[in-house]
Structures are given as C-alpha cells and as structure tokens.
Amino acid sequence: MMEDIRTILAQKNLDHDRQVWTEQMLRIRPEDVQRELSVLPGKYSFRRLLTLLSPAAEDFLEEMAQQAARLTVQRFGRTIQLYAPLYVSNVCINSCRYCGYNRHTVFERTRLSVEEALADAEVIAEEGFRHLLLVSGEDRSFVTTAYLAELAARLRRRFSSLSVEIYPMTQEEYRTLFEAGIDGVTLYQETYDRAAYAYYHPAGPKQDYDRRLLAPDRFASAGMRRIGLGVLLGLTDWRLETLALAEHAAYLMKRYWRSQAAFSFPRLRPALGAPSDWPHLLSDRNLVQMMLALRLCFADAGIVLSTRERAQLRDHLVELCVTSMSAGSKTNPGGYTGHDDTAEQFAVADTRTPAQIAQMIRSKGKDPVWKDWDAAFAQSEVFS
Secondary structure: OOOOHHHHHHHOOOOOOOHHHHHHHHOOOHHHHHHHHOOOOOOOOHHHHHHHOOHHHHHHHHHHHHHHHHHHHHHHOOEEEEEEEEEEEOOOOOOOOOOOOOOOOOOOOOEOOHHHHHHHHHHHHHOOOOEEEEEEOOOOOOOOHHHHHHHHHHHOOOOOEEEEEOOOOOHHHHHHHHHHOEEEEEOOOEOOOHHHHHHHOOOOHHHOHHHHHOHHHHHHHOOOOEEEEOEOEOOOOHHHHHHHHHHHHHHHHHHOOOOEEEEEOOEOOOOOOOOOOOOOOOOHHHHHHHHHHHHHHOOOOEEEEOOOOOHHHHHHHHOOOOOEEEOOOOOOOOHHHOOOOOOOOOOOOOOOOHHHHHHHHHHOOOEEEOOOOOHHHHHHHHHO
C-alpha cells in the first residue's frame, strides 16, 4: 500500500528539520549538474531535482532553458492556454500574516451574489476567455458548496472549463462541484515547513496543516481532472519548498494518474495590511531556475504563470516552459464590472489587456489558446 504524503514528507525531513538538504545542495559540484543535464530530460528523481535546484546549477541556466523549451514544445506543442480569475468574495475567517484578506484587516468586505458573479464572468467571456478560475477567501457562511454549484452550472453555458481556488473541502463537497461542472482545483500548501506554517497561520481553519495537505487527495478522488499545486514563494527557503512540492506532485501523479498536475509560482506581492519585506523572497533568476528544474523533472506537468509577475519576465518565460497564463486579471470582487472600490488580494504586476497578451504570445512564435478542453471529451472517455 502506498504511503500517504504525510509519511513521505516526514521520512525525508521535508516538513521539519530541513537543513540537511541545504547542506547537501551546497556540496553539489558543477560536474554533478553536467551529469544530470546529459540524461534525457523529463523524468523525476529526488536526486536529479536536488541537483538542478542547487547553487551550482545557477551557472547552467542557459542549457537548462534550452532543454526545457524543447521538452515543452514536444509535450505541449506551441500553445499557451489563457485563463482569467474571477474573485467572488474577499471575506475570510483566517488570519494569514501575508494576505490582504486577513480577517483582522479593516476594509469593506464584498461578496458577489450569483447574478453579480455572472455579470463579471460575462465581461471575461466577451474578452474571449473560455477557461475561468473562481477564487474566494475562506467564508463557508456565504461561499457555500451550493453557491459554487449553482454558479458553475450557469457558467458552463459560456465557459468550457471551470476551476476553483478556494478553501479545502470534503471529498463529498468536491464531488458536488465536479458534478456541477468544475473540473479543476488549485490549492497551495503555502509552506510545507510545519513550524513556519504554524507561524504564518495563527488562527482560523487554515491552522490545520494536515487537512490542507490532504485536500488534493480528496479532490483528485472526487474526479477532478486538473490538480493545481504550489507554495507561496517568500515564506521560507524556495529550494527546500520545491523539493517538498515535487514529492507531493510525484505522489499524486502515481496515485491519480488520470488527472494532470500543474505547478503555479505565486511570489509574495504587496497586499493591504501585510508586511512589505520578506526574508526569503527569491530573485527572478532563481524563480526561472525553479521553473526549469521542475519542467526537466516533470515533462507533462502544466506550468502556470499569473499576472503577479511583471510583463518583461512573463514575455521571457513564454519562450521557455510556460503552458498556461492569466491575463487582464482583477483580484477584487466585481473588478471586471468596474467596482474598483473593493479590496484586491494582491497587486497585479502585468496590467496589459488580454488582447495585448495574446499578441505578445504570437510575437514569440506561440499560439494563444482560449479553449483547449470540452466536457464532451470526458463523456467520450466514459463511453469508449
């Protein structure tokens, strides 16, 4: 019987006392990196990722980039999928020290009714999007399973794929959303370090590290075809977080092989009421190294890039390994219909319009894709 992810992380010292891996990475030599880069890319091993994340590998980013670009084209073609987030609520009962939605931050909270959310979604649909990501703070009293299911059922008329980025649910709740038309869930662990997790989540349901860690098992078991994973970059050492993230992804891919895993790379951004200086923020160079290392270990994983990142960096990454990116994002409820007085979760760095992003992608020799999935595909799988 396969061990669960809690046991895997504990046995490898990836959820506590992680210094051993920092010391091992510092002992990696240039010839170790060259040896890994001589192997056919795309297959994961812990040792391989450890090597590609090491400080020694920073001198090999150009070769890593060339391999990642070739591998991405082999597996995904020249397409970049476009999606838009729709924030339905900024009400939250948690106290995360890094988030603008912290329950102690004083601002006027907003929760969209189904009709208001549909109005925002219509603006997004008119821009061309057919992939929509529903986002909310943790607020079970309003953003209920029934609310999301009703919203999804009505959005399916305009969108071919719906995902959610919300609080952890039970398997039964995820099943209800799946049956309503939601086919993907993204849930960031924020940090895999238990001590750091406890510090950054001092109150609220999000205090429960294990409940969050096991949520991907629950939504994958419920049938979701897309599993979105990530850590909040800046809370702890990015190299150690990447090792834990990769172990989690590898575990899920073995157990739920019908679903596709995707990595997201949220870096801390300025947010209402949150500190502006963080001890573990990573540079653009190291962010690129993280993305390339994961691509060279996970050939078929999606690589997702949001508008948290500035335009110049996003333009560069389109040519390397990205498979999906957001555009024209508003991170406040009602933002698409002109409600600029509601609080946003974080500041957007790339403010270009969806049309401008699509043009940029074409200029890089890639194809912007507004729709690459239809529920009919799943139905054909059932009857084949």
